[in-house]
Amino acid sequence: MMTRIVIVDDDQHIAELIEVYLKNEGYEIEKAGDGLEALKLIERAPADLIILDIMMPRMDGLELCKHIRKTNQVPILMISAKVEDMDKIVGLMTGADDYMSKPFNPLELTARVKALLRRANYKSLVTEEDVIQIGSLEVDKQSHTVMAAGVVIKLTAIEFNILFLLAKNRGRVFASEEIFEKIWNEDGTGSNKTVMVHISNLRDKIEAALPGEVIIQTVWGVGYKIEK
Incomplete structure (x- = not known):
């Protein structure tokens, strides 16, 4: 069964860039443009990992992360154009497992995804x-x-x-x-x-x-x- 990753970002160009790199690694990818759309995807079928932007319309990444963490411990990699230490701390405090600032190297993001999945597959x-x-x-x-x-x-x-x-x-x-x-x-x-x-x-x-x-x-x- 393929590993399913959900990318949540209202920037279509970035979402598609991430999708290309992760599909090359053999992952199944689904994309959502905001938090509410992402919730529907996650409720329909569980994700193995979520890549989550902070700044989005309707429901932002922090609110979505809080909502997910009420019932689900799926690995979450948060990405954001915000680069201050406090933004990273807020993201991690909300429940994210890792945090990357935009712009990022897609190869580094891929490596972070693999590391998070390795830790989650503890069994x-x-x-x-x-x-x-x-x-x-x-x-x-x-x-x-x-x-x-x-x-x-x-x-x-x-x-x-x-x-x-x-x-x-x-x-x-x-x-x-x-x-x-x-x-x-x-x-x-x-x-x-x-x-x-x-x-x-x-x-x-x-x-x-x-x-x-x-x-x-x-x-x-x-x-x-x-x-x-």
């Missing part, structure tokens, strides 16, 4: 059964689920991988750059803000399920760890 990489208990939190690598008091906490693939990395190495402090290199498999230089946003999202979800219970600790000036 093919699982070689052992691992269930880690951290206080009231249960992290199951085999099923790729996190539970608190019997209730599933919905995490993105990246959020789960960060949590599992820290849980598997309890007591060890990981710098942001090291977390980025291990999870993204890319050079971690300048990755502090990206990792910080994903850690923040992860903490918010855990806090919502386990009020008052601190799972991920910050070691100021060094990085992050799980001690329990």
